[in-house]
């Protein structure tokens with residue numbers, strides 16, 4: 096399996112080369128809306144899920160044979176990149192290979208682990224997701240591994256913000272009937288005020304979800320949340 100994909104044109108990241116560090120559908124969550132399908136292995140076990148050396152070789156070969164201008168090299172894909180223990184080492188090596196900025200898209204569930212924080216400190220941009228700041232709703236939308244709680248995620252994002260000088264763009268995926276109520280929006284507001292991201296992005300369901308129960312929220316709900324959260328917000 097190739098760890099490199101793209102480059103793809105992304106509205107927020109420009110020309111972005113993707114790195115997927117996880118085998119198919121290994122994740123700490125099993126989000127209703129996941130575009131990669133249902134999670135096959137739900138875990139918080141951190142290990143070298145694919146060999147770090149082979150990812151680095153693939154990346155090096157790509158950069159040599161494709162001298163295209165990239166805006167970002169982005170860790171994302173079909174699983175959670177912070178489950179891979181080689182993440183920090185790979186970012187460090189990328190910095191030696193190129194001046195291209197590095198972004199990490201994360202579901203935030205392992206953010207309380209020091210080694211994860213230290214790895215993310217090396218990135219230029221961290222894009223954590225937060226689908227609800229209400230425990231019950233978070234569990235309904237993201238079907239987390241049993242040890243995960245959203246209160247711990249929010250606390251760890253606050254802690255990370257204090258030590259990280261790069262950009263944090265918080266992502267919220269709005270789903271009809273789950274996190275689109277005024278109570279949810281007020282809870283998001285409190286969490287955003289604590290986390291202090293540089294930007295907040297409201298995402299809407301765009302492709303077929305893993306579970307049919309996941310439905311797109313209305314544009315009105317997204318606009319209302321944007322009004323509540325203020326000027327940092329962008330609706331995609």
Ligand code: SF4
Pocket residue numbers: 122123124125126128129130131134172173174175202
């Ligand atoms: S965190 Fe991402 S990869 Fe994991 S289940 Fe949710 S949407 Fe899919």
